[in-house]
Each structure stands twice: as structure tokens, then as C-alpha cells.
Amino acid sequence: xxxxxxxxxxxxxxxxxxxxxxxxxxxxxxxxxxxxxxxxxxxxxxxxxxxxxxxxxxxxxxxxxxxxxxxxxxxxxxxxxxxxxxxxxxxxxxxxxxxxxxxxxxxxxxxxxxxxxxxxxxxxxxxxxxxxxxxxxxxxxxxxxxxxxxxxxxxxxxxxxxxxxxxxxxxxxxxxxxxxxxxxxxxxxxxxxxxxxxxxxxxxxxxxxxxxxxxxxxxxxxxxxxxxxxxxxxxxxxx
Numbered sequence: 001x002x003x004x005x006x007x008x009x010x011x012x013x014x015x016x017x018x019x020x021x022x023x024x025x026x027x028x029x030x031x032x033x034x035x036x037x038x039x040x041x042x043x044x045x046x047x048x049x050x051x052x053x054x055x056x057x058x059x060x061x062x063x064x065x066x067x068x069x070x071x072x073x074x075x076x077x078x079x080x081x082x083x084x085x086x087x088x089x090x091x092x093x094x095x096x097x098x099x100x101x102x103x104x105x106x107x108x109x110x111x112x113x114x115x116x117x118x119x120x121x122x123x124x125x126x127x128x129x130x131x132x133x134x135x136x137x138x139x140x141x142x143x144x145x146x147x148x149x150x151x152x153x154x155x156x157x158x159x160x161x162x163x164x165x166x167x168x169x170x171x172x173x174x175x176x177x178x179x180x181x182x183x184x185x186x187x188x189x190x191x192x193x194x195x196x197x198x199x200x201x202x203x204x205x206x207x208x209x210x211x212x213x214x215x216x217x218x219x220x221x222x223x224x225x226x227x228x229x230x231x232x233x234x235x236x237x238x239x
Contacts, residue, residue, distance in 0.1 A: 003183035004176045007130075007195045008137070011202040015138060018202075023209035024142055027159060030151030032213075037155065038093045040212035042100075043109045045086045047208070050113040051135065052078040057120045058128040067125070067178070074171065085162055089155060107218060108211035112204040119197045126182035130194035133175055134201040139163045140172045 008015075018024060023040070026032025052075045059071035090100075105113075119131035143163030151157060162168070183191055210216070 002180045003191060003194075004133075004180050007198045010195065011134070011199055014199070014202040014206055015141070018138060018206045018209060019142065019145060021206065021209040021213070023213040024146070026213075027156045028146040028149035028151060030153050030156060032156070034093065034153070034155075036212050036215065038095065039215050040208075041086055041089045041093060042095060042103060043106055043208075043212060045090070046103065046105050047109050047113060048078055048086070050116065051132065054116045054120050054128060054132060058125055058132070061120075061125045061128065063125075070174065070178075074175075077171070085158070088158075092155060104218075106211050106216045108204065108207045108216055112201075112208060115197075115200055115204060123193065123197070124186075124190070126179065126186055126190060126194050127197055129175055129179045129182065131197040131201050133179060134198060134205050136172045136175055138202070138205050140168055143168065 023032060023036065027037070055071050055075035055078060059068045059075065062068040062071060089095075116131050119127045140163060143160060143165075146160055147164035149160060151160075179194075183194065186194075
């Protein structure tokens with residue numbers, strides 16, 4: 001059994017929870033509120049901006065120039081393909097420049113990206129690919145499962161089409177193959193750590209749907225004192 005198949009099986013129950021989450025099924029049948037999807041778009045743009053940086057860190061840590069090039073291509077693709085899709089959605093959903101300027105990542109979005117940075121800075125290329133892979137692979141499987149869905153909302157139709165195409169499958173398969181190749185050359189301790197990164201990222205993928213579905217926010221807002229008065233203010237210095 002390949003390493004990727006092994007960790008995919010171990011994460012199976014987590015992925016099944018994602019497949020049946022009302023955010024995902026709501027996109028497929030058109031019942032998801034646009035408010036939740038709008039919130040998702042804003043948070044996912046933040047996530048993808050950091051996802052691309054982790055891909056670039058993988059390119060820097062690669063010892064093979066071909067792999068460096070390929071991961072740099074992946075980082076560029078994240079910017080050009082996915083973030084351009086979000087730009088289109090943002091315009092159609094009425095997300096303003098003021099909202100983008102005042103953006104604050106939700107707890108789950110912040111924690112997920114922090115997990116990716118930890119894997120990248122404390123591990124090797126195998127850790128990075130293992131942590132990134134659930135985002136690639138899960139979205140592809142979701143796209144395959146709901147590719148024949150016909151929600152009335154055009155935005156949902158476009159979202160489904162984006163992750164069910166051959167171009168995306170090629171990217172996913174490339175990263176799966178790369179992870180398997182790395183797993184064959186590292187120690188058992190390395191493989192266990194890579195598996196842990198994969199499982200944690202799988203959990204965060206589920207949590208990301210839940211975050212958007214529930215419009216997650218920080219439980220306590222900051223209080224700022226201005227001229228003797230107290231004013232509620234969200235934290236603005238999160239990365």
C-alpha cells in the first residue's frame with residue numbers, strides 16, 4: 001500500500017464528514033445561504049494567500065531543481081487560478097474594498113494557516129506536502145462527487161466546475177506522487193509526523209466548512225479606551 005493510500009484511509013472518516021457537511025451539500029443542491037458562501041470567500045482568500053507562501057517555502061526547501069520549479073508553478077497557479085476565481089466571486093457578492101481592508105481571519109482560518117507554517121518551518125519538504133495535500137485532494141474528491149449537481153445559483157455552479165476539471169486532477173495527482181516518493185526515502189518517524197500533518201489538515205478542512213456555515217467569530221472582542229470611553233474593536237494585528 002502506498003503512503004498516500006494509507007493516510008487517506010486513516011483520514012477517511014474525517015473526509016466523509018466533509019462530504020456530508022451542510023456547507024458542501026448546500027453548494028450542490030443550492031440551499032447554502034449566500035451569506036455563508038460570502039463569508040467563506042473572504043476567509044478562503046486569506047487562507048489561499050498563505051497557502052501559496054507555504055508552496056513557495058516548499059519550493060525553497062526542495063533539493064531538486066525540477067521540484068523547486070514545479071512547486072513554484074503551483075504557488076503561481078494558486079494566485080492566478082484560485083485567487084482570480086475569488087476576485088470574481090468577491091465582485092459578484094459585493095465584497096467591498098473597505099471589508100478587505102478591515103478583514104480579520106476567523107479563529108479556524110488563523111489556526112489552519114498557523115498549522116501549515118509550523119509544518120513548513122519545522123519540517124522538510126515531505127512535511128509541507130503532507131500538510132498541504134488535503135486541501136488539494138479533498139477539493140478534488142468533492143468536485144468529482146458533485147460535478148453533476150445543478151444548483152440554481154450560478155456562483156455555486158462555477159465553484160463546482162473549478163474543482164472537477166482535468167487540470168485540477170493533474171495537480172492533485174502530481175502532489176500525491178511526490179509525497180509517495182518522499183515517503184520511500186525518509187525514516188519511520190518522518191512518515192509518522194507527515195501522517196500527523198495530513199490528519200490535522202484534514203480536520204481543519206472540515207472545520208473550515210463549519211466556520212463558514214456558522215459565520216465563526218472570535219469569542220471575545222477587544223475593548224479600546226478612547227478619550228475616557230470604551231469602544232469595541234476587533235483585533236487588527238493578526239497576520
